[in-house]
Amino acid sequence: MRIAVVGLGAVGARAARQLASTEGVDEVLLRDIDDGRRSEVAASLGAIATPEPQSVTAPPEADAVVLALPAGDHAAAALPLVERGVPVVSxxxxxxxxxALLDLxxxxxxxxxxxxxxxAFSPGLSCLLARHAADLLDDVTEVHVARAGTGGPACAHQHHRALGGSAIDWRNGGWQRRAAGSGRELCWFPDPVGAADCYRAGLPDALLLVNALGPVERVTAxxxxTRRDRLTARLPMLRRPHPEGVLGAVRAEVRGRVDGRYETVVYGAFDRPGVAAGAVAAVAAVAAVRGDLGVPAGAHGLGASTRARELLGQLAVRGVKSAAFTG
Incomplete structure (x- = not known):
């Protein structure tokens, strides 16, 4: 199996490492605009890695491609791959x-x-948790996801932009846009992250979950x-982000009915976001090649997978473990 990773930031480099240690993966192609970064990651992976020079502009020749590029470039990079029938993981x-990817x-x-x-971390791991929770219910009425923490610098910049834009919620059969940074809610994440104030933000989770879990009344993310995050969201970032984010967490709260009773299921996970995101991307790419992803042909988030439990099990083997809220 030959899998390409395009973009070797915090998430892409972690995805490449996960792929290099996966049974059945014979070669990991590496692409990045930074020659030094590409060589550094290739050296850390050993003989299984093949760094491709920046002069190579044709789509990667691979069984699947992981796009770990900065925001804004994914649809253009995915189009020629999709046209050739190559599975793509963004x-x-x-x-x-x-x-833009849904349009493909x-x-x-x-x-x-x-x-x-x-x-990735959220969406991605959060979508798998939401789907696993939904599978315990006869029908789902509400899905609420939240996340804390960022991966590498590109993720931190996207986090900053998300708090300065508008949020998309699904409510009673229609989309609603609200100001990002509003709607404060105290969310409890697995220890040691614990409780954190969470706000509406420009996140795509609702776009990926609203059709994945059947008819639902509400989906929010x-x-x-912090207060500083919200106050400075519409300004340039005032300080350089961490090279790779510190500990973060995700949670997925799913409400619905079981045998006529109204139930709430809450799952969560904590990890360094870049590490967990890389593992999710790697697992999804390998599953897509093997036909084990549990989604039909087309563009889908991981919440559409009928094999969420198995995918979460594979992530647990890789060290990304989930927890259930039982309070």
């Missing part, structure tokens, strides 16, 4: 990227390939933020 959490869904369906959207 890690972008940008609303614009997700909307009919093409992917027509050629019989899979385009996986938001395969929130982002943990």
């Amino acid at each position: 890690t972008s959490d940008s609303v614009g990227d997700v909307e 869904g009919p093409l992917a369906e027509a050629v019989g390939t899979t385009l996986v959207l938001g395969a 929130r982002l943990a933020a």
Whole structure:
């Protein structure tokens, strides 16, 4: 199996490491505009890695491609791959990227390939948790996801932009846009992250979950933020972000009915976001090649997978473990 990783930031480099240690993966192609970064990651992976020079502009020759590029470039990079029928896994959490990739869904369906959207920490891991929770219910009425923490610098910049834009919620059969940074809610994440104030933000989770879990009344997504984050969201970032984010967490709260009773299921996970996102992208890429992803041809988030439990099990083996709220 030959899998390419395009973009070797915090998430892409972690995805490449996960792929290099996966049974059945014979070669990991590496692409990045930074020659030094590409050589550094290739050296750390050993003989299984093949760095491709920046002069190579044709789509990667691979069984699947992980796009770990900065926000804004994913649809253009995915199009030639989808046209050739190559499975593509995008890690972008940008609303614009997700909307543009969803537009490629009919093409992917027509050629019989899979385009996986938001395969990162949140969306991504949060979508799998939401789907796993939904599978315990007879029908789902509400889904609420939240996340704390960022991966690498590109993720931190996207986090900053998300708090300065507008949020998209699904309510009673229609989309509603609200100001990002509003709607404060205290969300409890697994220890040691604990409780954090979370706010509406420009997140694509609702776009990926609203059709994945059947008819639902409400889907919301929130982002943990400090007062400074909210006050400076519409200004340039005032300080350089961490090279790779510190500990973060996600949670998925799903409400619905079981045997006529109204139930709430809450799952969560904590990890360094870049590490967890890389693992999610790697697992999704391998599953897409093997036909084990549990989604039909087309463009889908991981919430559409019928094999969420198995995918979460594979992530647990890789160290990304989930927890259930039992309070």
